[in-house]
Amino acid sequence: MIKNSDSLVILIGRPNVGKSTIFNKILGMPLASTSKIPGTTLDLNIKPVSYRNVNFLISDSGGFNMGTSGEMPLQQRLLEKKIRELVFNYAKKAKLVLFVVDFKSGMIPGDKEIYRHLVKIVKNESNIILVINKVDSLKNAGNAYAEFSFLGVKKNIAISAENGMGIDDLLEQIVKEVNYSNKLPDDFYKSGLKNCDVGRPGGGKSTFINSVIKEDLLFTGEKPGTTRDSIDTYLKYKQQVITLIDTSGIRKESRLGIKTKFGETNSRGFCEQSLNQIKRADAVIVFIDITAGITHDDLSLLKMVSLEKKPFMIAFTKWDLNNKEIHAPELKKDIKLGLKEFSETPYIFISSKTNKNLNKLIDLSISLNNAKKVKIKTKDVNKFIMDSKNNGKMGRLSKYIAYGAQRAGGNIPTFIFFTNNKRKIFGMEDIKHLRSGVKDYFGIKTNVEVLIEYKKYPI
Secondary structure (H helix, E strand, C coil): CCCCHHHEEEEEECCCCCHHHHHHHHHCCCCCCCCCCCCCCCCCEEEEEEECCEEEEEEECCCCCCCCCCCCCHHHHHHHHHHHHHHHHHHHHCCEEEEEEECCCCCCHHHHHHHHHHHHHCCCHHHEEEEEECCCCHHHHHHHHHHHHHHCCCEEEECECCCCECHHHHHHHHHHHHCCCCCCCCCCCCCCCEEEEEECCCCCHHHHHHHHHCCCCCCCCCCCCCCCCCEEEEEEECCEEEEEEECCCCCCCCCCCCCCCCCCECCCCCEHHHHHHHHHCCEEEEEEECCCCCCHHHHHHHHHHHHCCCCEEEEEECHHHCCCCCCHHHHHHHHHHHHHHHCCCCEEECECCCCECHHHHHHHHHHHHHHCCCCCCHHHHHHHHHHHHHHCCCHHHCCCEEEEEEECCCCCCEEEEEECCCCCCCCHHHHHHHHHHHHHHHCCCCCCEEEEEECCCCC
């Protein structure tokens, strides 16, 4: 794993003080979900930043209160405790802590409690910068500094993340403190494979990443749907940097009860943000809970991923909870029937709890990504057609396919076959049969695209 702490800058504060807005302003794009509902951010959302030739990591974090009200439901109290422990754990390792407070609400006891605890756990008090947010004008800056002077923080800055006031000054102060320009190359986070992890809520995506990097970087819990932002985690694996993109649990419509501008669904009913992460990924891992079986939502998700034309595989999670009375051959048969048109998709059984096959899953994603770069000569594609006709493996397609070639470009190997029968309509079974034949003949491990077009040509 890449040890991020030497370059990590973390935003910490009570709920709804504007941490996510500051995070988005620093990145220059809306990546974290912002909402007027406190507690929208549950995870440590970490992104790379380069400013004035200094490279560092900026982390948003979940808001929390030091004290929990007795009137608060038990589940919410436990949630706040979990967030608090996670955030303070990373504050200990961070190069710089941006302690965010809200000028409009003024200093409250909760701010004092958070700062007192930060002083205890942060190695050097000078690594804490007080960021006074929601200071809408320069004339209020003096009042802001006076308001929070009782905290005794040595370094402080007044900003308004909403309108961008003071963000550049904050960045200048960050790079001055971090001074990390000679340790990370400019293209460090751009190199290597990008894996996008998708699945239904509670499918085990975040737990998988936590287990791989052996740290509780992402918030995971028994309640489905705890990941609301798409989060990048950087893993140094076998001499390359792999980006693990964790997404919110995908389902047809949100049941979180929180409406944010980044949570809209598209015409197919899936979260647009998760779809955008799939588009920028090199390979996609679809997580399916083996204990729940293959559901209609899983098949809908597989179809959605396949339409994006990216190499994809399936991780059947929670293998440690699987009924051991079911034998592997019987289970594989059930899986093949359950996956229907996706029965040829590569899959692997994993258990994040016992660390079973976690590295094998990453190896498989690397293998599929490399397989998509395959180049097949046109003469070899046409030899496949002739061989298939001679041995009868092309079936009823043999008398309609004249010739073919691999089409250049695309995210997965794409083959185009030509027929001179204008009236012939090829069904999904025909396409599946041809696709399977191409993969077997050329030994291609990843999914492929097969197109059939009419072209007048003597057969």
